[in-house]
Amino acid sequence: MNKKLSKLFWALIAPIAAILFSLIFVSIILMIKGAAPLSTFQLILSYGAESENIIAELNQTIAYYLAGVAAAIGFRMLLFNIGIDGQYRLAIFIAAVVGGATNLPTFLELPLIILTGVVVGALWASIAGYLKVKRNISEVISNIMLNTIASGLIIYLLQPSRLGLKGKNSDNLATPMIPKSGWMPSIHILGGELYSFAFVAIGVGVLYWVVLNKSVFGFNLRATGMSFRAARASGVNAPRMIFITMALSGAIAGLTGMGELLSSTHTYSLAFPTGYALTGLALALLGRNNPIGIAFAAFFWAFLEQAAPILDLNGIPKEIVMMMQGSIILSTVASYEIVKRITRRQQQRLVGAVDAPQVVTEAKGDKA
Amino acid sequence: MQKKTLGRALAGAVAASLALSVVSLNGTAASAAPKKLVGIAFDLGGKEQPGFNQLAYIGFKAFLKTHPGWAEKDLQGNAADTDASRAQRLKLLIAAGANPVVVVGYSYENALKAVAKANPKVKFAIVDDNIAGAKNVEGLLFKAEQGSYLVGAAAALSSKSKSVGFIGGVNIPLIQAFEAGFKAGVAKIDPTIKYQSAYASNPPDFSGFNAPDKGHESALGMFQNGADVVYSAAGSTGQGAHKAAFEQKKWSIGVDADEALYASNAPYKTAILTSALKNVDVGVASFLSDVVANKFTPDAHLFDAANGGVGFTTTGGYLSADIVAKVKALQKQIASGAIVVPTDPKTVTLPQG
Numbered sequence: 275m276n277k278k279l280s281k282l283f284w285a286l287i288a289p290i291a292a293i294l295f296s297l298i299f300v301s302i303i304l305m306i307k308g309a310a311p312l313s314t315f316q317l318i319l320s321y322g323a324e325s326e327n328i329i330a331e332l333n334q335t336i337a338y339y340l341a342g343v344a345a346a347i348g349f350r351m352l353l354f355n356i357g358i359d360g361q362y363r364l365a366i367f368i369a370a371v372v373g374g375a376t377n378l379p380t381f382l383e384l385p386l387i388i389l390t391g392v393v394v395g396a397l398w399a400s401i402a403g404y405l406k407v408k409r410n411i412s413e414v415i416s417n418i419m420l421n422t423i424a425s426g427l428i429i430y431l432l433q434p435s436r437l438g439l440k441g442k443n444s445d446n447l448a449t450p451m452i453p454k455s456g457w458m459p460s461i462h463i464l465g466g467e468l469y470s471f472a473f474v475a476i477g478v479g480v481l482y483w484v485v486l487n488k489s490v491f492g493f494n495l496r497a498t499g500m501s502f503r504a505a506r507a508s509g510v511n512a513p514r515m516i517f518i519t520m521a522l523s524g525a526i527a528g529l530t531g532m533g534e535l536l537s538s539t540h541t542y543s544l545a546f547p548t549g550y551a552l553t554g555l556a557l558a559l560l561g562r563n564n565p566i567g568i569a570f571a572a573f574f575w576a577f578l579e580q581a582a583p584i585l586d587l588n589g590i591p592k593e594i595v596m597m598m599q600g601s602i603i604l605s606t607v608a609s610y611e612i613v614k615r616i617t618r619r620q621q622q623r624l625v626g627a628v629d630a631p632q633v634v635t636e637a638k639g640d641k642a
Numbered sequence: 643m644q645k646k647t648l649g650r651a652l653a654g655a656v657a658a659s660l661a662l663s664v665v666s667l668n669g670t671a672a673s674a675a676p677k678k679l680v681g682i683a684f685d686l687g688g689k690e691q692p693g694f695n696q697l698a699y700i701g702f703k704a705f706l707k708t709h710p711g712w713a714e715k716d717l718q719g720n721a722a723d724t725d726a727s728r729a730q731r732l733k734l735l736i737a738a739g740a741n742p743v744v745v746v747g748y749s750y751e752n753a754l755k756a757v758a759k760a761n762p763k764v765k766f767a768i769v770d771d772n773i774a775g776a777k778n779v780e781g782l783l784f785k786a787e788q789g790s791y792l793v794g795a796a797a798a799l800s801s802k803s804k805s806v807g808f809i810g811g812v813n814i815p816l817i818q819a820f821e822a823g824f825k826a827g828v829a830k831i832d833p834t835i836k837y838q839s840a841y842a843s844n845p846p847d848f849s850g851f852n853a854p855d856k857g858h859e860s861a862l863g864m865f866q867n868g869a870d871v872v873y874s875a876a877g878s879t880g881q882g883a884h885k886a887a888f889e890q891k892k893w894s895i896g897v898d899a900d901e902a903l904y905a906s907n908a909p910y911k912t913a914i915l916t917s918a919l920k921n922v923d924v925g926v927a928s929f930l931s932d933v934v935a936n937k938f939t940p941d942a943h944l945f946d947a948a949n950g951g952v953g954f955t956t957t958g959g960y961l962s963a964d965i966v967a968k969v970k971a972l973q974k975q976i977a978s979g980a981i982v983v984p985t986d987p988k989t990v991t992l993p994q995g
Contacts, residue, residue: 330727330730334727429813443781444748444751447815538725545749549722
């Protein structure tokens with residue numbers, strides 16, 4: 275029990291220290307800019323905790339969470355999936371096109387749209403996976419290129435002469451509207467509209483945890499991530515694992531933004547949100563690849579971002595939010611490393627106390 | 643021992659943050675709403691970057707000259723924006739007491755639809771879009787292709803090598819209309835003129851509106867490929883094209899406002915042949931004045947060659963009187979409807995440069 279408590283203490287001390295450090299850092303910046311830190315934090319807290327804003331934050335959390343899980347899957351295999359952005363945009367775009375072109379009953383239409391996103395995301399990511407396994411090309415390079423190619427492909431297909439539509443007095447380009455049968459209902463709660471896609475996101479989190487921790491596949495994945503050679507030597511088909519992991523990461527990336535599509539816009543347009551790749555990677559880092567950790571990190575991110583405009587409106591630079599996010603990531607990474615070293619030293623001392631005589635005899639034996 | 647030092651460090655951190663909190667007790671909480679407040683919701687880029695955001699802000703400044711006592715609050719968009727976060731921005735401006743509210747860019751369309759309906763007493767204007775049926779929204783629509791047509795004609799008349807180029811910021815319909823007009827203007831003067839075209843980025847990457855290095859590189863390539871006039875409809879990316887034109891002793895054409903007057907373009911202003919005007923500032927200022935004078939009318943307001951909403955500049959006198967006369971004659975024909983300028987660049991063909 276005592277051991278468990280001490281373990282929990284060491285697990286929590288790192289993020290708490292990171293947040294404290296970040297608050298102090300941001301306070302200093304705020305004071306340099308002539309703004310009062312305490313009232314700024316109060317403003318962020320009170321505005322972010324207004325019920326309507328909480329719903330907006332939760333809706334944003336869904337997308338961030340899925341991007342975070344997609345990144346975490348890659349991280350477990352030491353794969354840096356910076357292609358989440360291209361994967362998700364292409365996936366949502368094709369899903370919107372398929373949804374706009376079909377009008378099936380809801381129980382078929384919704385799964386069709388969602389599965390299209392998953393499949394497209396997985397296929398697009400597996401290009402990078404294939405190149406990594408067969409040609410030994412860094413997934414970072416190929417994914418950045420694939421992001422650019424995805425942008426080009428989407429704008430080519432989104433032209434009015436192809437798959438897109440242009441409004442009479444608007445310069446926006448959009449895919450045809452998904453029929454009502456493909457709309458996912460929102461939940462009226464706290465004076466807002468919560469996307470019911472939240473349940474899918476929760477399901478993905480549970481699945482991620484179960485597959486990774488309770489299945490042979492998950493064991494092989496973690497093993498390959500820890501040591502490619504050792505895993506290979508013990509009979510794991512490591513290249514195959516890399517390929518599958520990349521595809522899985524892309525499949526989850528394909529769900530990012532799906533809540534927005536199914537419950538809000540019902541179309542993919544030039545105004546669709548972007549830039550989820552970097553956020554996802556940051557959140558996986560912050561949440562330590564843990565499904566619950568990423569959820570907290572994602573909500574925290576959305577919470578801070580929601581406050582940016584209210585700061586702006588009160589004459590406090592909104593870039594404070596980005597500084598807070600950045601300093602939290604840096605200090606988290608640093609404080610986990612520090613905690614890791616401290617606990618390792620503690621363990622070594624413990625082990626040393628118990629095993630010391632043996633070590634001595636062994637050493638003697640070696641000399642002999 | 644380890645724990646002790648860590649504990650000491652933690653205590654220090656807590657003490658430090660407490661000390662900081664004590665310093666900062668007087669608040670900056672949301673102040674009471676002033677009455678005469680204009681709200682502006684900017685698109686990506688904001689008012690610091692040359693382009694329609696900045697022009698909307700300049701429009702407010704012009705309005706302020708004739709209507710002292712008004713204040714302005716603005717909020718800026720970002721790449722991760724959803725319809726919800728855009729609507730949140732509009733609601734915040736309204737909650738701060740802003741009325742009227744200027745909304746910049748078509749990406750706000752869905753957000754504005756909902757917010758305008760929920761706030762019938764607030765008057766809105768949206769740049770480059772219109773919300774049909776909304777009683778409190780004015781759509782500021784600009785025939786940008788007409789201004790581009792005029793500078794296209796000016797470029798064709800000024801080109802000695804019979805070869806011109808176009809640089810677009812981002813490959814979206816809004817900018818394609820500029821290209822279509824420019825191309826048509828060139829073709830009107832001489833359909834055998836060689837033509838090159840490039841876009842600095844593809845959506846959702848909107849960095850092409852703020853990439854002077856890319857503008858420089860593209861323009862340089864076009865000049866080396868035989869062009870002697872390049873038109874950039876690309877925000878501050880065009881600055882790079884002006885620089886390239888200055889270095890190569892060729893011509894560059896500006897966009898939106900008279901770029902020869904920009905402080906940032908001062909070193910290259912002798913290379914700026916003319917600029918295609920898209921007077922977003924005039925549109926915004928007239929909307930604000932109309933609201934104050936109780937002359938607000940909803941629905942689409944068209945700014946074109948007929949009412950001076952678009953046009954071309956002659957700063958520096960680099961266009962000869964003969965060329966200016968010819969272009970002005972075309973302007974009249976567009977205004978009268980005798981010339982209809984296309985908005986799709988694919989409908990105009992010129993030989994590849």
